[in-house]
Amino acid sequence: MLSRMKEDIDMVLEMDPAAKNRFEVLATSSGLHAIWSHLIAHRLYRRNFTTSARIISQLTRFLTGIEIHPGAQIGRKLFIDHGMGTVIGETCRIGNNVTIYQGVTLGGTGKEEQKRHPDIEDNVLIAAGAKVLGNIRIHENSKIGANSVVLKDIPRDSTVVGIPGYVVKQAGEKVKNVRDLNHADLPDPILDMIMGLEDEIKDFRNEVRNEVENGSHI
Template sequence: MLDRMKEDIDMVLEMDPAAKNRMEVFITCSGLHAIWSHLIAHKLYKKKFTTSARIISQMSRFFTGIEIHPGAQVGRRLFIDHGMGTVIGETCRIGDNVTIYQGVTLGGTGKEEQKRHPDIDDNVLIAAGAKVLGNIRIHENSKIGANSVVLKDVPRDATVVGIPGYVVKQAGEKVKNARDLNHTDLPDPILDMIHGLEDEIKDFRHEVRNEVENGSHI
């Protein structure tokens, strides 16, 4: 456990430019606190002490804002940066050298049984607010854009954005016919509905104007 803690602290010092020294990281890095608590909870979970495991998990959630189910399998050097609001489900499996930012959900869709949560392979980056849902696999070296909703497998070395998520780059090359990598163009269903109502009002006004010009009574 001590070796794992030292490895994690060194990893944060390497990846986080705001981290100044080991003592600061040890005391203040909530992502590490959540991971270390999870390692204890996971051992209890595997030994069937599920209630104790859930208590530790919920206490960690209270203090860190990060919820990792005790059943989740977490690899080495997981970096949860600014992790507030991060949720990792029970049957999720996470590889090594994975980076997760705040507001990320690795959850289920409510349609699966048993294996309900995603597998995240090595060297994957999941940006802030992204949702990866269901029994799917994010293959190694892939990147999930901020606020994306991913519902299908992602191939290795891919970059995914959008709702639902779609591949815009693979192996460093832009995917043919992919939409532009512009997070400001993500779908907005409420705005789409407003635009639809505006179009209906314009059509109705046009019909009324034609009726008036033709001398008809409404």
């Protein structure tokens, strides 16, 4: 446990530019507190002390704003940045070197039984507000854009945006003329649609103006 804690502290220092020293990380990182608490709750859960495990997870949610069901399985170097409003469901499995931002839900759709929550493979980044729902798999090295809603499997090395989420970049190549992406500049399909409607309205206004100027009746 102590080696795991040291590894996690070093990971936060590497990942978080706001973190200044180990003591600060140890005292203030809500993501680490939630993960360490989960490790205890998960051990109890596996030994069928389910009520005690749920009590620990609920107390942790109250203290950190992060809810991780004690049944969830998480790998090493899970980085939960900020974390407020993050929810990780009971049958979720998370690999190594995964990054999760605030407001993320790894939840169910209400339609599955037994395995209800997603599997997140190694080196995945899930941006703020994203929802990954159901018994699906996000394959390694993928990125889920902010506020996306993902309802199906995502292949490795993919970037996903939108509601519902769709792949816009895979293995370093754009998919169907979608512009280049990074975590700070993900496309917004809803905004693109609104901008398209505005262009159509402008075209219509120009047509009306031309008709009026030419003396035609509408």
